[in-house]
Amino acid sequence: MTLDLMPVMPEILLAIGALALLMLGVFIGEKSVGVVTWGAVLALVVALVWVLIGPTAASAFGGTFVVDPFSTFMKVLALIGSATAIVLSARPAATDKWARFEYPVLVVLATVGMMAMISANDLISLYLGLELQSLALYVVASIDRDNLKSTEAGLKYFVLGALSSGMLLYGASMLYGFTGHTGFPEIAAHLKAHGVSLGLVFGLVFVLAGLAFKISAVPFHMWTPDVYEGAPTPVTAFFAGAPKVAAFALVIRVVAEALGPAGHNWQQIIVFIAFASMALGAFAGIGQTNIKRLMAYSSIGHMGYALVGLAAGTAQGIAGVSIYLAIYLVTTLGTFALILSMRRDGKAVEDIADLAGLSRSQPLVAFGLSMLLFSLAGIPPLAGFFGKLYVFLAAVEAKLFVLAVLGVLASVVGAFYYIRIVKVIYFDEPAAELDRPSIEQKVVFALASIFVLVFVFAGNGLVSAANAAAKTFF
Numbered sequence: 001m002t003l004d005l006m007p008v009m010p011e012i013l014l015a016i017g018a019l020a021l022l023m024l025g026v027f028i029g030e031k032s033v034g035v036v037t038w039g040a041v042l043a044l045v046v047a048l049v050w051v052l053i054g055p056t057a058a059s060a061f062g063g064t065f066v067v068d069p070f071s072t073f074m075k076v077l078a079l080i081g082s083a084t085a086i087v088l089s090a091r092p093a094a095t096d097k098w099a100r101f102e103y104p105v106l107v108v109l110a111t112v113g114m115m116a117m118i119s120a121n122d123l124i125s126l127y128l129g130l131e132l133q134s135l136a137l138y139v140v141a142s143i144d145r146d147n148l149k150s151t152e153a154g155l156k157y158f159v160l161g162a163l164s165s166g167m168l169l170y171g172a173s174m175l176y177g178f179t180g181h182t183g184f185p186e187i188a189a190h191l192k193a194h195g196v197s198l199g200l201v202f203g204l205v206f207v208l209a210g211l212a213f214k215i216s217a218v219p220f221h222m223w224t225p226d227v228y229e230g231a232p233t234p235v236t237a238f239f240a241g242a243p244k245v246a247a248f249a250l251v252i253r254v255v256a257e258a259l260g261p262a263g264h265n266w267q268q269i270i271v272f273i274a275f276a277s278m279a280l281g282a283f284a285g286i287g288q289t290n291i292k293r294l295m296a297y298s299s300i301g302h303m304g305y306a307l308v309g310l311a312a313g314t315a316q317g318i319a320g321v322s323i324y325l326a327i328y329l330v331t332t333l334g335t336f337a338l339i340l341s342m343r344r345d346g347k348a349v350e351d352i353a354d355l356a357g358l359s360r361s362q363p364l365v366a367f368g369l370s371m372l373l374f375s376l377a378g379i380p381p382l383a384g385f386f387g388k389l390y391v392f393l394a395a396v397e398a399k400l401f402v403l404a405v406l407g408v409l410a411s412v413v414g415a416f417y418y419i420r421i422v423k424v425i426y427f428d429e430p431a432a433e434l435d436r437p438s439i440e441q442k443v444v445f446a447l448a449s450i451f452v453l454v455f456v457f458a459g460n461g462l463v464s465a466a467n468a469a470a471k472t473f474f
Contacts, residue, residue: 007058007067010047010075011115017043018108025101033099037090040104044083044111051075063183064122073322073469074118074249077329081242082111084333084444089234091438092340096348098144098232106143107238110136114246121257123172123182126250130168130214134161137243144232153230160213160223168210174203175258184258191261201265207254208269214247215303216296218276228296233348236292237336240299245325248303252310252318256473263313270311271403277304278410285417290350291339294417295332298376301414302328308407309391312398315467315474320390322466327375327387327455334372334448338365341437341445349434352421357430365437368449370422375452377415383455 005012021036021043028035051072058067086104093099113133120126138161142154176182178199179190191200213220228236255266281301288294306328309320342349359366375384388411395404437445455462 004058004060007055007060007119008065009054010050011112013050014043014047014108014112014115017046018105018112021101021108022105025105030099030101033094033101034090036101037086037104040108041083041086043108044079044086047111047115048076048079048083051079059121061125063185064125065116065119066121067119068472069465070249070253070322070469070472071119073465074245074325075115077245077326078111078114078118078242078249081245081329081333082107082114082238085234085238085241087440088237088333088337088340088444091440092234092348093232095343095346096144096232098146100143103140103143106136106140110140111242114242117246118249118253120250120253121184123176123184123187126254127165127169127172130250131165133243133246134165137161137239140235140238141227141231143235147232149230150232150235153227156230157223157227164210164213164220166210167206167213171203171206171208171210174199174206178203184253187258188260191259196262196265200262204259204262204266205269208251208266208273211247211251211254212273215244215251216300217273217303217307218280218300221277221280221300224300225293225296228299229290229293229350233292233336233340233350236295237333237340240295240332240336241329244299244303245329248306248321248325252321252473255310256313256318260473267311267313270307271400274304274307274311275403275406277301277307278407278414279304282410282413285414288417289352291342291352291355291421292350294352294421295335295339298414298417299332301410302376304410305388305391305407308400308403309394311400311403312391312394314394314398315470316397317391317394317470318473319463319466319470320387320394322469323390323463324387326462326466327383330448330451331372331375331384334445334452335369335376337441337444337448338369338372338437341365341435341441343435344432346435352424353428354431354434355421355425356428357425358434359426360430361433362436365445366425368445370425371449371452373418373421377418378411379415381456383452383459386455386459 021039025032025036110133116129138158141157142151144150179187216224285297306324309317375382378384378388392404
């Protein structure tokens with residue numbers, strides 16, 4: 001048997017790049033932060049190019065690792081999210097004195113884990129990818145070790161993450177015990193041939209509980225507000241983007257591929273989690289004054305909306321989820337680029353009230369932020385509206401009328417807190433002027449704002465890529 005490593009080449013390149021950058025950092029010391037940061041971005045860009053030009057249908061390691069249109073689509077999103085997060089972190093980390101060469105290296109290693117998760121076609125490769133990502137993220141959450149909040153955030157994430165990994169492992173062992181297989185196609189074939197036993201249902205519930213933690217869906221969301229608020233803002237920007245996309249891709253692959261024949265069993269769970277996440281995200285965000293904490297509840301709500309498409313269990317639903325995740329990623333990164341620039345006299349500020357008067361001091365920035373917030377709220381004709389439209393249409397097609405109606409109602413409630421920020425920007429008494437954003441923040445913010453505005457005219461490419469990705473499972 002010859003070992004074909006072409007399908008895993010992006011992951012190998014990233015892993016070698018991370019180890020080389022780590023060695024560089026160790027030997028040169030803290031002076032290497034700038035070189036390591038931009039070296040990490042370069043490694044991610046090279047991996048991205050390779051994913052785009054590499055094979056579109058292949059497998060490695062005996063079918064436990066697969067490359068298909070779905071994995072390509074999700075890997076592109078994860079790599080864009082990680083590279084952007086590193087670019088955005090360079091300036092604030094230096095200003096706030098927590099810049100360490102380990103940070104970009106850990107982000108690259110977490111990205112290797114994410115890519116392994118997206119391509120996992122087996123319970124064992126799923127767990128390996130998940131743990132590689134998680135171990136890097138535990139350290140990243142508490143990277144600002146002199147800050148009590150950051151240390152607390154890392155510890156909370158570690159304890160709850162370990163618990164969720166345990167649940168996932170227990171569920172995976174039950175799936176293996178009752179089917180005799182760890183490969184996703186084999187598990188699906190067993191379910192088709194022998195039906196779903198009670199033990200399998202238990203295994204399925206535990207696996208979904210472990211994965212729900214990773215996407216911070218209710219009731220496994222407890223860590224999200226604390227980690228988002230406590231971790232340094234560049235870290236929060238990273239957490240909100242790429243890891244969410246990768247974990248969601250894994251959820252899709254597990255339920256669509258491995259548990260496809262048990263659709264009736266997992267659909268009920270997904271419907272409940274989707275509704276609970278949308279409701280909590282909408283109502284809990286109303287009273288928040290800290291913008292990072294608000295974004296945490298916003299991300300819980302958005303995962304709920306994406307799950308609506310998954311609950312449909314159709315190709316249209318998975319295409320809707322893929323489009324939704326792409327739009328969510330860009331919009332979130334754009335919003336965090338602005339949150340990172342919220343500084344007064346070089347000191348970071350996080351209150352929504354600090355944005356008062358932004359429309360007078362920086363009118364273009366105020367307009368861009370308003371568009372991003374309106375997109376998150378799902379107001380037409382912005383990109384966020386189409387994301388929600390696709391997932392709700394898929395739910396209606398699958399006759400999940402109640403879920404679609406509840407989703408629309410939650411969306412209306414959630415729109416309140418986004419519009420409240422816009423009200424603060426344009427109508428409140430001006431606060432002291434904020435510092436000007438750095439060039440990196442300006443570029444990311446401008447690109448995200450343009451994407452949100454022009455999606456209605458130029459979104460066909462993304463929609464057709466998402467449809468091709470969804471057809472992988474059907």
